[in-house]
Amino acid sequence: MAKAEFDVPELQEYVDVPELQEDTMAHVKSFVVTKPEHNTDLGFPGELVEDWHDKALEKLDDLRGRYRSLQVFLDACVKCGSCTDKCHYFLGTKDPKNMPVGRQDLLRKVYRRYFTFAGKYFPKLVGAKDLTRETLDEWYNYYHQCSQCRRCSVFCPYGIDTAEISMAAREILDSIGYGQKYCNEIIGKVHKIGNNLGLPGPALEDTLEGLEEDMEDDFGVPVKFPLNVKGADILLVTPSADFFAEPHIDGLIGYGKVFHEAGASWTLSSTASEAGNFGMFIGSYENMRRVSMRIREAAQELGVKRIIFGECGHAWRVAYAFLNTLAGPFDFLDQKYPAPQHILEYTWEQIQAGKLNIDKSANDDMTLTFHDSCNVARATRIGDYPGSQFETPRNVIKAVCNNYVDMHHDSIGERTFCCGGGGGLLTDDLMEIRVKGALPRMTELQNVIKDKGVTHMAAICAICKSQFTKVLPYYGMDMDQIVSLHQLVSNAIVLTGQVTDDDEAESDAESEAEE
């Protein structure tokens, strides 16, 4: 059990809808930008501007003219309450401002006060409030307790998506110089260096070379991890966490093995060495576009025919749903393939074509379940039909593992619960909300562990993986119970010409020991 300065909720069989307890999370405030360049690099004022009141309202007015979603969502809510018990952060914290509509209302009450007839003349009647410094701080605190997972939007009769509201709120905050350190610093790194971690080209090259050596040592097969290869067919864009974090890197090895066995000509790029796009988290079209353009430029420079994205949730949303808009048209790529593609689309194609030699028993030491990542589940497809985002990952897992069970149906598919760390919250200063927000997912995971003998949970999102690694121990589970989906693929692939070495069994024995 990890040490905590807050009470970690106890896991029960169900997550009961809690009674309201006001302001339990009012004290949780993500670090604010203190170095002005973290804001100015993104085109925002370095620190809170003096006329923030008027500027904030101006920005709100500007945004509601640019985003139909914002304008309609601010108007249409009837306070039916359907969303109130759907947010993992509310379920874990009891704070009514973490109910989706409670969160929206922080902005809505100001919108009503300044931009609607009813709010201007009868503010008390419609719950309209003045924009004050307190409101501003509340915006900051609570809009950084939303992982933009869109679960609320599934249950709203008007499809109101709190993610859209929280993106708008964050953009307003950024526009007056009240930015969040975590997101803005990271976006700055992408602009300057090319990835979220600030991993420079040479370091990346080193890492990949090391990986190649390991592969050669382990399997006696030269599985390559090419970087900046001009004329390659495929550009792989993957979250930078895949280059060094656990269990992410095991996924990267999986991609490498799949490409190797498929005989693909592929490459990574040192300038587009990041799939993630935190520009979405802060709702900034401009920054999201700037981050996306690197990928287009790298693809053109390297002359590739296809772009494939690695396992990452929000990155896949930006890639699947926005990239064509932000950095398209991709008419210079091979039009036979969708642009861009998900690595799982590629792997599933190879499995179906029989290109991969699979030994499912290599994963027999595990019983798997799958965590649908929110952005993948509720904003994208992985395949050519609606719902393929749920089936393709499961198809691949079932093709490489013998033991697979699903978690409770209310916690997977379009109803999946967020890991608790998405949307720009994956920072240590938000540990309390991350742990508490993971409660619903942890509950359902524990249930399948107890009832179905599940040992590991696979994910296809860099943030999910990092979050679970941190949070599982708080709930009495092991950090290595979270695995990359392509780690399972990697385990099961028997490489052509692979040295069958009994020594290999040793490494697997460790994880088996627990059963």
Add this chain to the structure above:
Amino acid sequence: MSFFFALLFILASIVFVVGLALKINQYAKTPAPLRIATTPAPITKTGVVMRLFREVVFFESLFKGTKWTWIFSWIFHMALLLVLVRHLRYFIEPDWVPTMVWALIELVQPFGKYAGFAMVIGLVGLFFRRIFVDRVRYISAPSDYLWLLVLGFIGISGLMMSFVMHTDIVAIKEFFTFSGGQLPVDFPLIVHLSLVALLMLLFPFSKLLHVPGVFFSPTRNMVDNPREQRHVAPWAKALEEEQK
């Protein structure tokens, strides 16, 4: 009194129609720069029409969300629809429409009459939910209760006229079809008409905007085809040009 109500309803109708038209125009003109359908989403336009149909007619998402609210609000809305169709008889003269249509309006009368009870029951259910569920109470502003009361009293005063204290409906119809009728001075009628006029006046400035809103919600009305088709909003296009 007829003069006062004539003025009131002319004003209310103008505010209602113009206000709603302006709002719809605003929704239609505001761009949606990014594809944000909540998936799994239809990949064709026909699919989107079907999705909106299920949403508007069956309240699909609300059904997923909470069964109690769904039951009460669905009963209320469907009953309201029947009641509204029944009320067409006050605004359309038989020889204005084909015989078939008039026959349908005749057919719906008994259903619409009793739907009034269903409507009020739905509203009472929603009212109690708003009072007794702490989460819903927390998010409710005074106006949220008032709307339920306004609609409730419209329903009750209407039922009064059907079941307790009749009024002269021929005269009412002559009034509303500009045939020169004088409104009968009956208390339930005055309550009924005043509240309806109030509702029409406030409609474009209130949460009743969920009616046009549901059709303009990008998470529901967008086709899930971002990889196949490029969508760029005018302001985003301008940004692109600027940064070239």
Add this chain to the structure above:
Amino acid sequence: MHRLNGLKRIAVVMMAGILLSISAAAISGSMVVEGSKAAGMKDCVAPTMDMRRNHMDYLKHQRDEVVHQGDRSDKFALADCVSCHASKDKQGHPVPVNAKDQFCDSCHDYTAVNITCFQCHRKVPEEK
């Protein structure tokens, strides 16, 4: 008036027109048909205001009294309505009260209310 712009002027004219057409009491005020006995009478069995609103209840009430108690003393009787309100055609034959534009039909059709009385009851006065 010269200060009003075109749109406002049109609005004012339209409003005036609408109000005029409403206040002009163009309505006949009565649905009683010519050539019926009722046309020559001053009042119905109860004031017109009352009959317009409540005739359906009175008739139902009378039906119950007749059927349950055999009491025919009530002044509201469908047969009387018919005999008084039916008109005659050119040949002097009585016209059914629920025929098009006749006494019952004129309002009932106007307000989309079906009458079921005459599925059983006479729609022309009884010959004496």
